[in-house]
Amino acid sequence: MNFAQTEMFRAMRSRLQTAIRRGRIGVIDIGSSKITCLVLRLDPARLAEARGTDQLGTSLFGAIEVVGARTVQSRGVKRGEIVDMDEAARAIRLALLTAEKMAAPRVERVDQVIVSFSGGRPQSFSTVGETETETGQVSERDISAALADAPEPPVGEGRQILHAQPVEITLDSQSGITDPRGMTGHRLSIALHVMTVAARPLANLMECVRRCDLDLAGVVNSAYAASLSALVEDEQRTGAVCIDMGGGSTSSAVFLRDHLICVDQIRFGGDHITADIASGLMMRQSTAERIKTLYGGVIPTGADERDLIDAPRIGEEEAPERRQISRGMLIGVIRPRVEETFRILRARLTDIGVDAMPGSSYVLTGAASQLPGVDEMATRILGRRPRIGRPLRIAGLPQSLSGPDSSAAVGLAIYALKPHDELWDFEAPRPWSARGRAVEIVRWFRQSW
Amino acid sequence: MRAVRDEAERAAGAAPAAPPRTGPGPSRLAYRLHRIWAKPSVRGFVGVYLPMALVGLVGWRVVSDDDLRRLAEARLSAAWERVVARPEFALKGIEISGGSEALRARVHAAIGLGEGVSSLAVDVGRIRARIEALDAVRAASVLLDPQGILRVGIDAREAVALHRDATGALTLIDAEGVRIGAVGQRALYPQLPLILGEGGERAVHDVLSLMDGAPDLVQRIRAFVRVGDRRWDIVLEGDRVIMLPAEAPGRALARVMALHYGEELLDRDLAVIDMRVPERPTLRLTPRGVEAYRLRQVVAAEGGKDT
Numbered sequence: 001m002n003f004a005q006t007e008m009f010r011a012m013r014s015r016l017q018t019a020i021r022r023g024r025i026g027v028i029d030i031g032s033s034k035i036t037c038l039v040l041r042l043d044p045a046r047l048a049e050a051r052g053t054d055q056l057g058t059s060l061f062g063a064i065e066v067v068g069a070r071t072v073q074s075r076g077v078k079r080g081e082i083v084d085m086d087e088a089a090r091a092i093r094l095a096l097l098t099a100e101k102m103a104a105p106r107v108e109r110v111d112q113v114i115v116s117f118s119g120g121r122p123q124s125f126s127t128v129g130e131t132e133t134e135t136g137q138v139s140e141r142d143i144s145a146a147l148a149d150a151p152e153p154p155v156g157e158g159r160q161i162l163h164a165q166p167v168e169i170t171l172d173s174q175s176g177i178t179d180p181r182g183m184t185g186h187r188l189s190i191a192l193h194v195m196t197v198a199a200r201p202l203a204n205l206m207e208c209v210r211r212c213d214l215d216l217a218g219v220v221n222s223a224y225a226a227s228l229s230a231l232v233e234d235e236q237r238t239g240a241v242c243i244d245m246g247g248g249s250t251s252s253a254v255f256l257r258d259h260l261i262c263v264d265q266i267r268f269g270g271d272h273i274t275a276d277i278a279s280g281l282m283m284r285q286s287t288a289e290r291i292k293t294l295y296g297g298v299i300p301t302g303a304d305e306r307d308l309i310d311a312p313r314i315g316e317e318e319a320p321e322r323r324q325i326s327r328g329m330l331i332g333v334i335r336p337r338v339e340e341t342f343r344i345l346r347a348r349l350t351d352i353g354v355d356a357m358p359g360s361s362y363v364l365t366g367a368a369s370q371l372p373g374v375d376e377m378a379t380r381i382l383g384r385r386p387r388i389g390r391p392l393r394i395a396g397l398p399q400s401l402s403g404p405d406s407s408a409a410v411g412l413a414i415y416a417l418k419p420h421d422e423l424w425d426f427e428a429p430r431p432w433s434a435r436g437r438a439v440e441i442v443r444w445f446r447q448s449w
Numbered sequence: 450m451r452a453v454r455d456e457a458e459r460a461a462g463a464a465p466a467a468p469p470r471t472g473p474g475p476s477r478l479a480y481r482l483h484r485i486w487a488k489p490s491v492r493g494f495v496g497v498y499l500p501m502a503l504v505g506l507v508g509w510r511v512v513s514d515d516d517l518r519r520l521a522e523a524r525l526s527a528a529w530e531r532v533v534a535r536p537e538f539a540l541k542g543i544e545i546s547g548g549s550e551a552l553r554a555r556v557h558a559a560i561g562l563g564e565g566v567s568s569l570a571v572d573v574g575r576i577r578a579r580i581e582a583l584d585a586v587r588a589a590s591v592l593l594d595p596q597g598i599l600r601v602g603i604d605a606r607e608a609v610a611l612h613r614d615a616t617g618a619l620t621l622i623d624a625e626g627v628r629i630g631a632v633g634q635r636a637l638y639p640q641l642p643l644i645l646g647e648g649g650e651r652a653v654h655d656v657l658s659l660m661d662g663a664p665d666l667v668q669r670i671r672a673f674v675r676v677g678d679r680r681w682d683i684v685l686e687g688d689r690v691i692m693l694p695a696e697a698p699g700r701a702l703a704r705v706m707a708l709h710y711g712e713e714l715l716d717r718d719l720a721v722i723d724m725r726v727p728e729r730p731t732l733r734l735t736p737r738g739v740e741a742y743r744l745r746q747v748v749a750a751e752g753g754k755d756t
Contacts, residue, residue, distance in 0.1 A: 072473075072474075073472070075472045086471070087471060087472060089477075090471060090472060090474035090475070090476075091472060091474055093474055093475050093477075093480045094473060094474035094475060097475055097480060097483055097484075100487060104487070108487065108488065108489055109484055109487035109488060211477070212480070213480075213481060213484060
């Protein structure tokens with residue numbers, strides 16, 4: 001499989017390497033309701049050491065430290081896609097500048113950033129490439145050949161690949177291989193998980209980052225990023241579904257055997273709940289948002305009818321006698337939307353076949369998962385009790401960013417530390433590499449005659 | 450919708466072309482300036498090298514242009530003068546301690562500063578050198594204290610002898626042989642020994658130790674005469690002379706004193722007691738003494754003949 005954007009992704013990877021060498025990188029989670037920017041200080045020496053000694057990568061987290069953090073209100077972004085380039089760029093600039101100001105005495109300014117992308121209707125495909133090994137022992141060349149052999153999935157018009165990760169390597173009949181190099185076998189097959197998004201929103205996002213004079217060191221799907229920090233390693237291995245309930249959309253990312261195998265998105269999120277409250281109960285958006293966060297809930301209780309909430313109608317905010325509604329009314333508005341979201345989610349997960357996956361756990365994360373009773377609702381509809389996933393604690397993370405709403409931002413930081421291998425990380429070996437020149441000549445003769 | 454609102458605003462007479470509403474956040478220019486400023490190299494350049502270069506440039510310009518330089522020098526010196534002339538810096542007084550009254554007066558004259566001179570113009574080192582240039586001063590300390598008082602401490606030389614040089618001028622000298630001051634008459638300092646002869650002033654310590662060694666002799670001594678810058682003659686009352694050797698004069702003098710105590714040597718009619726060869730003291734009689742001696746011998750001979 002070969003596609004047009006390979007070079008672009010390779011350039012991003014080299015920028016990531018540059019950032020690690022310089023010891024500082026920024027990550028920006030661009031969401032529909034908030035933009036979070038973290039400025040990270042990396043310890044390149046420690047990073048290299050940990051990479052060399054620890055395959056699992058748990059000791060990597062000591063090599064990273066959050067030195068600047070800032071969350072600002074997102075503007076010009078809807079459903080994770082840019083709708084007003086200037087406004088969005090302005091918000092990103094504000095987040096970055098203030099985070100840098102916080103980090104100023106510790107690190108220089110950051111030039112490379114990793115951003116999250118939550119829009120573009122992500123779709124997951126699976127494709128398998130196979131090859132016969134040349135010498136009976138798997139070499140880098142064989143892996144490249146197998147990857148090149150994988151047929152490109154039906155990406156569709158106006159869409160492009162965002163992630164393409166090898167998830168399953170099989171050599172002859174042995175599966176579950178993590179690193180096949182040097183292993184003996186004849187038939188090497190590699191299964192790839194390919195995630196595609198709409199090309200134009202992605203291009204808009206990249207342009208927006210470019211307008212902030214930043215080098216893009218990676219674009220990561222936000223559900224994937226959130227699951228990197230909200231799922232613990234064992235969950236990633238035994239299989240888990242991370243449901244990232246954001247402002248503009250609810251995404252699910254399925255992990256199995258340490259790899260992301262599927263991403264799906266439902267275009268309902270916390271903002272829709274707010275909009276429901278605002279229109280259903282005739283309120284300002286801001287009032288609705290405040291009431292939702294302070295009093296919102298999903299599961300009705302007997303005391304709800306006696307709980308009265310100040311809920312002024314539009315234009316009556318300053319009036320002497322304001323309307324009051326009961327908490328039951330509020331829950332009555334919120335509940336259908338959440339229920340609908342989970343029903344759609346259940347249908348999608350059933351399509352994928354996750355409910356047949358034994359031992360897989362459900363993890364709710366994202367800002368909307370803080371709504372009281374959401375986990376109970378999920379238990380009723382999805383059939384399994386989820387846990388609320390908070391982001392992994394990394395050094396220097398402020399208390400305000402330790403809730404489930406900042407999983408994606410922290411996940412981006414973890415992605416910067418140990419990105420999963422992508423298709424473009426496997427370079428086709430140069431035909432005239434210094435080491436294998438004689439081997440190359442022999443090979444050429446053998447193949448040609 | 451927008452059109453309807455615009456129309457409504459126009460009808461209400463609202464100011465047209467209001468700036469577009471934007472959320473909080475830096476403009477692109479401000480953002481870029483911030484980020485450029487965030488680079489340590491830029492910060493270092495603007496904060497250190499640029500000012501240094503500017504100062505250097507201005508300095509070079511001033512130095513290279515004669516008129517400008519002269520102007521700058523004049524301005525600077527005028528400013529300096531104004532500072533120096535301020536009453537806060539004026540010298541309040543001079544305090545001199547140590548030495549005699551007369552010496553203090555001489556030191557005061559040597560300092561040559563009056564009250565009211567700016568203390569910024571006082572060069573303490575030079576004043577000290579000037580005071581120490583006085584013969585009577587061995588060492589001096591000069592201190593300008595923060596109250597504007599010049600404190601001078603003097604370590605005066607102590608006169609231990611009088612010296613008469615080849616021209617006949619009398620001077621006071623201290624133990625190191627340094628001249629302290631001229632003296633009109635010997636009689637002004639009767640208690641000090643008189644030293645004559647070439648090189649005598651350089652061996653004052655010999656004189657002092659000789660005088661210490663023979664306290665009974667001191668009253669009789671008129672002068673110490675250095676002979677050939679090598680040895681001493683002691684001239685006593687009545688022009689009697691004790692010639693001392695160059696080596697160990699003290700021991701020779703002690704021997705003379707022993708002879709004196711035993712034989713009343715110094716009360717006899719001797720002109721010279723020659724101790725130059727210490728093992729063999731030699732006496733020279735006065736002419737009168739010789740006569741008396743001969744007379745006595747004749748008397749003794751005749752008396753002997755008689756008996």
